[in-house]
Amino acid sequence: MPVDRTAVRDTAKYLRQIRPIDPAEVSEYVPDQPDPRVLRQLLREMALELGIAEGPDGLFRPAATGPFRRPFDGVEGLPAAYDRELEALLVEQYGPDWHRGDSGAAIRERIERLKADYFAGRSVSYDWDLALAYAIYHLADYYASTQYLLAELSREGLVPSQARILDVGAGVGGPALAIADFFDVSNREPDSLPVLDYQAVEPAAAADVLEALLGSGPRNVSVSIAGETAEAFESNETYDLIFFNNVLSELENPVETAERYLDLLAPDGSLVLTAPADRNTSIQLREVERELETRGATVYGPTVRLWPNERPTEDCWSFDKQPDITVPGVQATLAEGADRAATVRNTSVKYSYSILRTDGERRNDLALSRSNVAMLGEMETHVGSRIDLVVAKLSRNLAEDGHPLYKVSDGSESENHFAVLVNETELNQALRRADYGDLLSVTNVLALYNDDEGAYNLVVDEETIVDT
16 A cells, blocks of 8 residues: 555654654554655655755754755766766676777767767767767766856855755766765764755656666655656746756757746746857857846856846857866776777866856846946957956966966957956966956956957056956
């Protein structure tokens, strides 16, 4: 007979007020006294609804409240456990010599084809073999980029301790693993633990890889996967965070699809769009961001809107870059003996992203005035002059050699603007040291126009002061 969920719910609500909840004790109050292992799973599923979290001792206590924050020191690489799980799937599919002979050559060819289709803008239909190849190449870098994004969202107070997260187009699970690990606090004291309801939307065979790698997730993370397309998915729930991870370029109508999900946000929730850092997908992400803004969304960050009634219209190729990760074991193994080993290695962590909200909140909610600083949208009137600016830093160093070069924006520009650090001093070194997305106050910078690049250069020299 099915378990009386109402009785389980009522018992848990009562016990949570007086002592930690033991599934064995709950069983005594539920008709037919179900197996405590069944009740444990039910309590995990109800954890967010009941506001409880399961501790390392197996008891459930009131979950933490308020924003969820945790120490974060960056990502060295894909955790070894996931690397082993992925290799186990490869061994199961192709045998212990999966990386050699015909199977190894076929996997490398699939990775090459995936990359070629991606850069050509062709859609890809995933079967099990292609999903495994995709996981070899992208699981690690997507895991890393999502961890960095979650750390940023957490620092901003945008991740609640009791969170419901929707992952649209979840793929083979790089973001899913990153999210689950971010909330995994197995080593923390049992009091005030976070709890997460993670839901994935993924219709392809990639979801089978995701499910195999993620398993049941950490004890304080409830996992469910909807095998539907992003366009078809519907829900009566609202979500604190909705991720579109590297999927916009694969959607036929990305703006309309993403707009639907704005309606599924909690009142203080965030829609997070990500894309690879290449020019086409990065610029497309900004186009989607700007179109959603015209339809009522607010751009929280990292791009800015610092001038009243002004919006940027330039081709915004903006991305963040983090330290390279170590080569995943499956990539190193597949590269053994390959003629072009580098083609199967992917350790770069570069990504474009946008955070949108429906409550009007922005990371940098300023309203600049021409009486204090110049506007980038009027830069043609300042060429050859030294001016003062307030801008956001929207790149790491873009110069391969020569003077460091950084994309900057104030949200009014119709052409690209780059700050060029020609002479670093103690008073302007903040330009180099600032993080991606940080606001900069720039005093006495020289404005020039670069005809070759069709962009403005803002020359930061010994006469320039930069503050964060």
